[in-house]
Amino acid sequence: MVNLKIDGQKIEVEEGTTILKAASELSIEIPTLCYHPALEPYQACRVCVVEMVQNGRSKLVASCGRVVEEGMVVKTDSERAKRARRLFVELLLARAPASELLQDLARKVGIEVSRFKTKKEDEKCILCGLCVRVCNDVMKIGAIGFANRGAKIEVTPPFKEFSKVCTTCGACAFVCPTGAIKLEEITENKVTPLLSEFDEGLEKRPCIYIPFPQAVPNKPVIDRENCMYFKTGNCKICETVCQPKAILYDQEDTIIEEDIGAIVVATGYDLMDISQIGEYGGGRFKDVIDALTFERYLAPAGPTSGKVIRPSDGKVPREVAFVSCAGSRDPEHGVAYCSRLCCMYLIKQAMLYKHAVHDGQAYIFYIDIRSNGKGYEEFVQRAKEEDNVIYIRGKVSKIAEDNGKLRLWGVDTLTGEQIELNADMVVTANAMLPSTGVKELASKLRIPTDSHGWLQEAHLKLRPMETLTNGIFIAGAAQSPKDITDSVAQASGAAAKVLALFSQDYILGNPVIAYVDEEICAGCGTCETICEYTAVEVDPLRNVAVVNEALCEGCGACAGACPSGAMQHKNFTKKQLFDMVEIATEKY
Amino acid sequence: MKEFRTHLMVCGGTGCVSNNAFKIKEALEREIKKLDLEDEVLVVMTGCNGFCAQGPIMVVQPDGVFYQMLTEKDIPHLVEEHLLKGRPVKKLMYTPSEKKKPIPKMSDIGFFSKQRLIALRNRGLVDPEKIDEYIAREGYKALAKALTLMSPEEIIKEIKDSGLRGRGGAGFPTGRKWELARNAPGEQKYIVCNADEGDPGAFMDRSVIEADPHSVLEGMIIGARAIGTFHGFIYIRNEYPLALERLIKAIEQAREYGLLGEKIFGSDFDFDITVHRGAGAFVCGEETALMACIEGRVGRPRPRPPYPAEKGLWGKPTNINNVETWANIPLIILRGSKWFSEIGTQTSKGTKVFSLVGKINNTGLLEVPMGITLREIIYDIGGGIPGGKRFKAVQTGGPSGGCIPAELIDLHVDYEELTKVGSMMGSGGMVVMDETTCMVDVAKYFITFCMDESCGQCTPCREGIERMLDILTEICEGKGKEGDIELLEELAYAIVDGSLCGLGGTASNPVLTTIRYFRDEYEAHIKEKRCPAHVCKALIQYFIDEEKCNGCGLCLKQCPVDAVIGELKEPHSIDQAKCSKCGICYESCKFEAVRVE
Known part of the structure; x- marks a missing residue:
């Protein structure tokens, strides 16, 4: 010391x-x-x-x-x-x-104006050499260096020519304290910045990042696919700057195995991609964006700090058209069902837009306004009266770009007239779709999905949070499009169901389940293959089928399939059934 | 060895070579052959004689007759007269400007008589390309003594006791430096000879290597033994082709003789030298930048500490000394520290090689004992200022040194005295200035040099020097403002204080010393818009005195821009709008009719 x-x-x-x-x-x-x-x-x-x-x-x-x-x-x-x-x-x-x-x-340090001659008014580079050193010493690439010496020194790629060796890792721009380095000026290789998934690609993100502000746990993750250390073995800047030494590159994903008593499936949903909606530009028009992207513009902590701007030119849009049912309620081109929450969130967004751009005008194209929740209808009225949102009943048939503006065509179904509207920006409420990967999950859990791919409840009215498999529950938009209120209600219900299950020392099973007559069973395994609930296994030592009573749903498939008749249904044995038939047909 | 009655020592330094010394040598040999004197007279090409202004030079030994400014035409006459008839040729001898009579003997010429040669002990006496000649003059005797009779500690003690200080400029005690390197932990160590001499007007190191490369090698081998290393580097600038060639030849010869390589002198000591050619950057003379170059990196300095003695080449302890320092070592070992420490002043021992250039009669290379006065150097050795002009100042220490004014001409030259007056010893360049030199212009010149040669790494040196140049340029162009001098001083002090390496740390010296001693000249430029030395073109005008002008028309004929007008035999005048202020009219007028104001 x-x-x-x-x-x-x-x-x-x-x-x-x-x-x-x-x-x-x-x-x-x-x-x-x-x-x-x-x-x-x-x-x-x-x-x-x-x-x-x-x-x-x-x-x-x-x-x-x-x-x-x-x-x-x-x-x-x-x-x-x-x-x-x-x-x-x-x-x-x-x-x-x-x-x-x-x-x-x-x-x-108390300087207002420098007493010395300035060399170049728009110069930002202070020749601190950080970019050169990070490229050479840390990334070990050497795509930029110093040319000349003394007062003529400058940062440039070797021989002032575009450099092919540049990997466009961006470390130089990252360490540059003054923003003087422009990656495009150093390399002719294509610069593809990593875009923030959370900010809908409106902002760049580094390779090590906290996925979104409320992430749990609120800790950074490394994007291994793009991380220079995983790609080249160099860099490790995050490790050197992390004071608590929390960066561990050799950490691997671990598979955790737990025995559990119940599962609540809450997958959330996806939005239909705008590229699938050809009549609205299919993603060709920069100023036609989906509502989730617009949400990022409105967010005070978002990439524009709450300033609403057009993606194409950064100008403040004076007229914004909101289009509901983009892909929803459209069995021909999209999905047949109603996405349920668009009506309400478009109203919210139209109002927030008005609060951000006071002299702006919001239009909402709708088929019906579905405001059937508590306080919802009042909210709609408020939008119309206080924020002067103009509602146009009718579906937008086509959007086209015209001289920097967007032109919308549709029919006003109240007057029956064709309408044309010019707007600076269009926000579409795209159809909600089952989350990607739900199919695989469902087959893993052995729970069914409906024709659209949403998870199927056990009974639409009486058992909306349960599935046909005992102990597996569903919540929120895993089942169908749902807003926060409904999701919370269903999730609470599912949780209550789980608690009810856990409050007992034993599970009261369905008495009508399969059993094996071990005397007859030949251990052929037909029942094991046919059981959808993995409730039957063949004991390898005794070579007889064994039924897991907790898993058996009593569907009877095994009993029907058993070639020897060893597998039977409790209380529904062949003898009992035939006896029942006999008694029932006695009079005849 | 065959004996000859006469040796003709033809100077083969770069100065004389560029004045056809090789042709002179050939002509001599041709003539000698013609007169059948081959068995009696030997022509020897030596290293730099030092009196470069009078080149090509030849000294006839053993008579010691000095011939100068030889041309091929002179040779037949000279050989016949001197070598055949025994009559030295007077018209080819040196004649001082103030005297009419020529001085035949070299030892009687003022330029040589006040010098004391240690580093340059063999100059003009041996053929630098022949190791035998070096050995004949006690060469490698010191090495034998050091290797067989002395322990490394004893060698270091000897050097420490001698009081030898680094001749590269900073003046760090050499013995202590060696001791630090010897005591630094680690098996692998290096020594380096710094021959990257880059000061404008300085050619000491070049001349030492050209005249006596083996003295440097011998010094290095002794140093290697003392420090405990088996590898050395010589970093020499590529702009010195002759020095480089002789150095490489010398190393080869030394290897052949077993003086470099394995088991030197049959001892268990191995040592070899690699020559590294520099690619022309002044800053590479700075030791950390120099090491970066040897390692193959860009020549930019790094901050010290760690010093090279702790972490040098490839992170190993390294000892770096200048050419002249190494050349001093053999004689100190041979004659003892006591002999050496008796020469010089209290703090600065031994001699120092200077290159004397600028407005001086005897341009050349000289080695003088420390403590000699500037007056002795400039007047006795240098022969004063040409054209009877007034001595104004002398710049010592190169671009990082300072200008010492005429008032301080009795200054005793040593490390401390030079630093006290704001200059430095530097590597030994001396640029003499007379009354026609503008001191602001001088400061501008050196600052321009430093700006071009700055590596551009640290803010004060890169930005500060350029801003100083901005201000100096404005002053010279007559756009100087009140407060410019103060701003220059503020900048200069901050650059000295805050720069990363020695280049920035001393770059302000020319500005600071010229302001210190010639503030009135700066003020004349700024306040009166006048250049007292009539140098700054924006501040002067040429006039023709009608009374003195007789209309000879010489200036009219020579003026490159047709600014001189007038009829033949009528007084002329100058069209100021056309005049480019080149000064040709002023110099050509035989009647002193052209005035500068």
Whole structure:
């Protein structure tokens, strides 16, 4: 351990610590520009200079790279250090006047305007070398470097030619503190940024990211497919900057096996992709977006901070048309069913749009307004009266782009007239579809789905949260399109069913289940193959079929299939059935 | 070895070679053959003699007669007169400008008489391409002594006691440096000879290598023994082809003689040297940048600590010394530290090689004891200022040094004294300036050099120097403002204080010293828009004095832009709108009728 004094405060740090790190432990802030924890200290911007007194001699050193020594006295805000720092910031400001980072730093150290000649008004690069160093030292690619020397030095691909070796990993742009690096200017390789799934592709996301703000657990994940470390073995920047050392690249997905008593299936839903709706542009028109994307524009914490803009040109849309039943209630082109919640969320979005763009106009095209929940109808009225949302009864037949605007055609079924409407932006309420992968899940769980692919309930009216398989329940949009209210209600019901199951020490099974007459059973296994509920197994030692009474649903399939008649249904044996038939037909 | 009655020592330094020294040598040999003197007279191509201004040079030994400015035409006459008839040729001898009589003997010429040669002990006396000649002059004797009679610790003690300090510029005690490297932990260590001499007007290292490459090699082998390494590097700039060629030849010869390679002198000590050619960047003379180059990386300095003695080449302890430092070592070992430490001043021992250039009569290379005054160097050795002009200042230490004004001409030259007046020893360049030199222009020149040569890594050096140049250029163009001097000073101090390496740390010296000693010149530029030395073109105008002009028409004929107008035999005048201020009229006028204002 090394003892030193920083700005009069004593501190003990490990050997090899830099002054910058030691100061940060004391919460003393020293500005830096060319420093990055993932890279070796470069000590070139000299903005982090501090005055160091050692053996009675004082000198300026770059705190980012200078290692502490016993008895060292450091002054981070001495007049000498401050004067030098201020001048260096002023010199850099003259070099890169367009850099906001530098402008802020300049204001912080008390500079309004640089006294020196500026070289290029729109220059942002401060030549801190972070991009070059990350590309060469960390990513080990070498797609960019410094050309020339002295005042003529610049960051460029070798020989100022587009570089093929560039992997477009984007590390250079990522570490650039001033935003001077544009990936497109470095490489001719196609730059494909990773887009945030949560933000519907409106914003980029890094390879290590928290999927969405309310994610559980709220921890970052690594996108292994795109992570440079998994692709090339280099980078590991996240590991070097993570102070609690929480990054583990060798972590593998683990399969957890648990014995459980009940399952609640809650898969959620998917939206029909706009590309499937050809009459609305099929995804060709940038300003025709689905409601989920529009939701991201409206979100105060979203990519535009709640500002509503057109994706095509970033302008604020003055007229927005909301189109319901895009794919729903349309057995010819889409799905036959009603997606149930679009009516209400379109109203909400139309109102939020009006709150964001006061002089804007919202139109809603609808077939019927289905506002049959508590307070729903009042909500519709409020939209019409307070926010002046114009409702047009009729389905939009076609959307076309016309001179930067969108033109909608349809029929007003109230007046019977054909209408044409121009809008800056169209928001479609796409049909809700069963979640991808539901089919596989259903077959794994041995529960049935309906003709659309939604999970089938045991009984539409009497057992809406149960399935035909005992112990498996469904909730929310796994069953059918459902809004939050209904989903919560159904989920609570399913939970209550599970609790009822768990409140007893024993499961009261259906008495009418299969049993095996072991004397007769030949262990052929026909019953094992035919059982849908995996309730029958052939005991390999005794070579007879064994019925798991907890799983058996008493369907009788095994009894019917058994060639020897060893498999029987309790209370429905052949003899009992024939006796019953006999008694019933006695009179005849 | 065959004996000859006379040796003709023809200077083969770069200066003389570029003035056809090789042709002179051929002509001499041709003539000697013609006169059948082949068995009596030997022509030897030596290293740089030092008196470069008078090249091509030849010294006739053992008489010690010095001939200068030879041309091929002179040779038949010279050979016949001197070698056949025994009559030295007076018109080819050196004649000082103030005297009429030629000085026949080299040792009587002022330029040589005040010098004391240690690093350059063999210059002009041996053929640098022949190891035998070096050995004949006690060459490799010191190595034998060091390897057979001394322990590494004793060698280091000897060097420490001698008080030898680094001749590369910073003046770090060489013995202590060696000790640090020796004591640094690790098996693998390296030594490096820094021959990347890049200062404008400096050619000390080049001349040492050209004149006596073996002295450097011997110094390095002794150093390697003392530090405990078996590999050394010589980093030499590729712009020195002759030095490079002689160095490589010398290494080959040394290997052949068993002085490099395995089991040197039959001892258990192995050592070899690799020559690394630099690709022309001033900053690569900085030791950390130099090491980066040897390692194959871009030549950019890195911050110290860690110092090379702890972490140098490939992270191993490394000792770097300058050419001249290495060349001093053999003599110290041979004659002892006491002998060496008696030369020089209290803090600076031994001698120093300087290259004397600029507005001086005797341009050349000289080696003088530390503590000699500037006056002795400039007037006694340098022969004063040409054209009877007034001495104004001398720039020492290259672009990172400072300008020392005429008032300080009695300054004793050593590390401390030079630093005290704001300059530095540097590698030993001395640029002399006379009254026609504008000090702002000088500062601008050196700052331009530093700007071009800065590696561009750290902010103060890259940005600061360029901004200083902006301000200096404006001052020279007559656009200087109040406060410019103060801003220059502020910049200069911050650059010194905050730069990453020595280049930035000293780049401001020319600005700071010129402001310190010639502030009035800066003020004249800024306030009166006047250049006192009549150098800055934007601030001067040429006029023709009608009374003095007799209309000879010489200036009119020579003016490249037809700015001079007037009838023959009538007083001329200058069209200021056309005048490009080249100064040709001023120089051509025989009647001093052209004035500058």
